[in-house]
Amino acid sequence: MTKSIFFCSKCKAYTLNDKTCPICEGRVVSPQPARFSIEKEKKYSIYRRKLLKEEMEN
Numbered sequence: 011m012t013k014s015i016f017f018c019s020k021c022k023a024y025t026l027n028d029k030t031c032p033i034c035e036g037r038v039v040s041p042q043p044a045r046f047s048i049e050k051e052k053k054y055s056i057y058r059r060k061l062l063k064e065e066m067e068n
């Protein structure tokens with residue numbers, strides 16, 4: 011049961027509909043390109059690890 015979430019490129023509404031926006035019938039797109047998401051997550055986990063380390067040292 012995995013559903014992808016899309017959002018409308020026109021009105022920015024989130025939808026599970028992978029073809030057209032239920033609100034304005036505009037084209038829906040995937041919220042994040044995979045590559046961007048991975049890079050962002052990597053950056054975030056480094057930051058989180060740093061915070062965790064600082065928390066332990068205090």
Ligand SMILES: [Zn+2]
Nearest residue numbers: 018021031034
């Ligand atoms: Zn729309």
